[in-house]
Amino acid sequence: MNYLLRGIGVLTAVGTVTLLAFSLPSGVAHGDGGGNVMPRLAHKNWQQECASCHLAYSPALLPRATWQRLMGKIDNHFGDNASLDPVTQTDILRFLEANAADSGTSQIGRRVMRRMAAKEAPLRITETLWFVGKHDEVPRTAWSRKSVGSAANCAACHSKAEQGVFDDDSVRIPK
Amino acid sequence: MQKAGHNMIKPTLLIGTIFIGMTLVSASVAAAETPASLMTGYAATAGISPQDLSAERGATLYRSEHSGRAGTSVSCASCHTANPKQPGRTRVGKRIDPLAPAANPQRFTDSAKVEKWFRRNCMDVLQRECSAREKGDFIAWLSQIK
Structure with missing residues (x-):
């Protein structure tokens, strides 16, 4: 009985600490980790829908105009039909707009915009000067390796991509 | 004019009720x-x-x-x-x-x-x-x- 009580005590303590750790703001305001960490965002439909086919790319990496273009023709998403019911589609677009690179909500977004021409709305993250600059040391051949597939597959090299962490230490370019 | 407005409400309510009903039914069916x-x-x-x-x-x-x-x-x-x-x-x-x-x-x-x-x-x-x-x-x- 004593052990049972002690067990419950330990579990409660661990649970409380874990809850606190996850609810404390990380990094800079708005949950923006700064550096090479994506803003910490939670949005059910964004995570569920976008991430069924690819990483839920951070909205902070592209401007509002891009997200509007992408979501406006989601039934032809780079050649794939990714159509959604209208309610979900609008819900995701609102979220993307609110956290876009030019929404002023993140450090990374500001850095992406700094290297973007006015009114530019590239459809791919890989087309932004910010992305190109960040990857200038990656050999051309690495992108087309079977283990990588394409530059859209962040997690092939960024081992913590799912957690939004893109620092150099977590990079492993597969052979 | 007022009469027309009054008539408009009824079908809207009816459609709304049916829609909510269908949503509830499909939500309960979806998981099963x-x-x-x-x-x-x-x-x-x-x-x-x-x-x-x-x-x-x-x-x-x-x-x-x-x-x-x-x-x-x-x-x-x-x-x-x-x-x-x-x-x-x-x-x-x-x-x-x-x-x-x-x-x-x-x-x-x-x-x-x-x-x-x-x-x-x-x-x-x-x-x-x-x-x-x-x-x-x-x-x-x-x-x-x-």
């Missing part, structure tokens, strides 16, 4: 689907008996190649692999959980999800929507895989 119940539904829509669904036709649908983008050929197996008990890969390289219920019991248990993916993937592979019979055949084949 099974491959067999979905097959029954698709057979009914197709106007045939569930026994007339064909696993063989489903397998053919899964494997048949169609001309896709940029002259490449595309089939269900392109992403889901030749063996639907194995995980597949999206075009971007992300894992797709196995399609066969024998390997992934979550499959064909949520009608909204099933409809969403039939709509998208039939458009991608066949350049058209799949018929109710084709959907029924497809599930008939996948669900008999041991």
Whole structure:
């Protein structure tokens, strides 16, 4: 009985600490980790829908105009039909707009915009000067390796991509 | 003028009530689907008996190649692999959980999800929507895989 009580005590303590750790703001305001960490965002439909086919790319990496273009023709998403019911589609677009690179909500977004021409709305993250600059040391051949597939597959090299962490230490370019 | 306005409210309310009712019904049904119940539904829509669904036709649908983008050929197996008990890969390289219920019991248990993916993937592979019979055949084949 004593052990049972002690067990419950330990579990409660661990649970409380874990809850606190996850609810404390990380990094800079708005949950923006700064550096090479994506803003910490939670949005059910964004995570569920976008991430069924690819990483839920951070909205902070592209401007509002891009997200509007992408979501406006989601039934032809780079050649794939990714159509959604209208309610979900609008819900995701609102979220993307609110956290876009030019929404002023993140450090990374500001850095992406700094290297973007006015009114530019590239459809791919890989087309932004910010992305190109960040990857200038990656050999051309690495992108087309079977283990990588394409530059859209962040997690092939960024081992913590799912957690939004893109620092150099977590990079492993597969052979 | 006032009378017209008053008349407008009634149908709106009625449609609203029906819509809410349908949403509640579909929400409660969605979680309770099974491959067999979905097959029954698709057979009914197709106007045939569930026994007339064909696993063989489903397998053919899964494997048949169609001309896709940029002259490449595309089939269900392109992403889901030749063996639907194995995980597949999206075009971007992300894992797709196995399609066969024998390997992934979550499959064909949520009608909204099933409809969403039939709509998208039939458009991608066949350049058209799949018929109710084709959907029924497809599930008939996948669900008999041991």
